[in-house]
Amino acid sequence: MKIIIINFFVFSVLLLTGQLFSQSGEDLFKSKCSACHTVGKGKLVGPDLAGVKSRKDEQWLIKFITSSQTVINSGDEYAKKKFEEFNKVIMPDPGISETEIKSILAYIETQGGTPTTQTVSTFRPLSESNSGNIESGRKLFSGEQRFTHGGTSCISCHNVPDVTYFGGGRLAVDLTNVYSRLGEAALVNIIQTQPFPVMKQAFVNNPLTESEVYDLASYLKDVDEKQKFALHANPTINFLYSGIAGLAVLLVVFTGFWHKRRKGSVNNKIYKRQEDFLNKNSN
């Protein structure tokens, strides 16, 4: 009996730490990295990782992969350069252990190849006709139309200037200039694979269909292009102004009601005459 309990305990600990079923480097790469990176096939959202170990030492890589922003903010020149080069897209922390990172790096090494700066094109260009409908993209973004598999509409967390008067969510980044920041390929890829932890969670059980991905991408492209010529509205200021306007309207309405209200008692006049009389006579 004791042995069973101990076994069970050890089993549980191993399960929790992930040691028992530790994934291979290939699986980890596919689930954590492949949304943005390739090995030898060209740029995606992030750089091609072929031969990455030859460019930087393993210790640096482990530090960077664990928390890229920490490295960038620490003033590392190379990291900064790459961050600028790839449109300042923040690489999310993957939340994996050092051993796992090592196994991923080992996997990349086995793939070999040489890095290219060519952008991979596994998608249909948005300029192609019927690859995406701007109007239905707008509806999907704003939630007027539901996603086929019932995922959360984009407006819950993201904002673009023309969705509603008061703007969309503030939880995630503003998507106004996302098209010019990421480029077509990366945009479609991100929408498709949702590499960011929160977004991943939101869509893990409700994946987007391919046509929805292209509709959204086309819409975001359209928003970006229009924004170059539009005045940038500030929803926060809109809130303030409409609040002040609403207050003014309410005050006017209240004044209308107050104006009709009885003020004081009919007896006040009587009291006043009596008090005046007493005051006059006491002097």
Add this chain to the structure above:
Amino acid sequence: MDVRSQISMVFHLDKCIGCHTCSIACKNIWTDRKGAEYMWWNNVETKPGTGYPTKWEDQSVYNGGWKKNDDGIALRGAGKMRGLVNIFHNPNLPVIDDYYEPFTYKYLDLIEAPAMDDQPTARPVSLITGKPINIKMGPNWDDDLSGTPDYARNDPNMAGLSEAEREAMFQLEKMAFFYLPRICNHCLNPACIASCPSGAIYKRGEDGIVLINQEVCRAWRMCVTACPYKKSYYNWSTGKSEKCILCYPRIEAGYAPACMHSCVGRIRYLGVMLYDADRVQTVASCDEKDLVDQQLDMLLDPFDESVIEKAKSNGIPDSTIKAAQYSPVYKFVKRWGMALPLHPEFRTLPMLFYVPPLLPVMAKLQTVNNDEQSKKMDKRAKYWPDNWLYDTSTEDLWGTIDQARIPLKYLANLFSAGDEEKVKNVLKKLMAVRVHRRRVTVGDITNERADSVLNETGLDAQTADDIYNLTSLAKFDDRFVIPATHREQAIEMLEFTGDNKGSTGFGFIESPARGL
């Protein structure tokens, strides 16, 4: 014809001595509670005067009652649309100072104060804040014309009186007044019911008593605004509105309401009236000059066979029909035409009628020379060298009514929407009864003169005696003809009374040790 029964009342103002016993009886039973101290479901006002709450009759101040418009009538200060717009901010409500701040005296200080150089006093304290207050107003502050310049001159019923008439009323030596006791009128077209957004107010089907359901009331206070008589009050402690309930628990048990039971002058009469409910709307929205006639016309003859038949088919029990036939109210209002509703122009069709007062009208002042008399007085005696006489002689009969000390216009503003003829007719009848009784008891009036007076008012000697009997000699059961309420029938509708048969009677709170 939709015949219904209504408990109705007559107050005979000639008999009211203004003692406020009715108010005290009512207060002791119903409104001696926290939040209700300022309420007087029954109050007695001195007229001319501003009343309670101050200037309640002036609807330009309080916006109560109904107003005639193109479609019929509409509530002046409440109603569907206006009520909705003002529902959180009712603009016409009386404030506590329009009534008065209720107060009491710290009587215990008189007996519990420690020994001191000065006598202890009982200071007045507010019943709202509990702090000492400077009393400025009470529910009958202008009683007996005290403070006349402030109160009587502000009486809304002075409208239409000439400057000279007003001045005549206020010259101290010509002062005349009468009392106006008021309770809820239990109207046929109640503005309070129409105004209530919660539907908390209802008129009882069996006797027409208007009640506020305390469990449904949501304190919107629209009824306080809507009632033109200001007889719906808001209890600031319970957050519900309250009003006169015509002592319905007493009525159901066959007793007269407390205010009527305790009335010292025996001015109050209560009885059933049958009326045609189909005509309420047309009567309430008719021309102002026809209001009184139409309302009286709507009240049905309880001896009429067709009325009795319709009443029975409407479920009115025989006992109620019989009570209607013996109703003293029916006699005063319909048979003799001596009672008028208070402020019919509010269009609520009040079912409390008043016999207008003759006394201040009848007497007149004459200038006389009292010098001879004064000379006879002892020099040390205290006397007032007046040269006027308060003359109640009946020589110049109708002349005294025409040149009344209280202008007829004033009474007409109170009781007949400004129609002086109606008030004059009633006053003539009152006078005729007096003339007739003077012939019988004193004998100094000739038969011709007395008969001609009776004829002119359409009365005969028998009717005049009946009026005299009901006015002066009426016993309790003549003044209050209260129909059985048949609560047992209402109970039987809700539950099977046989369920309790055999289960009540003697029993044991604790079972005996030997068992049952």
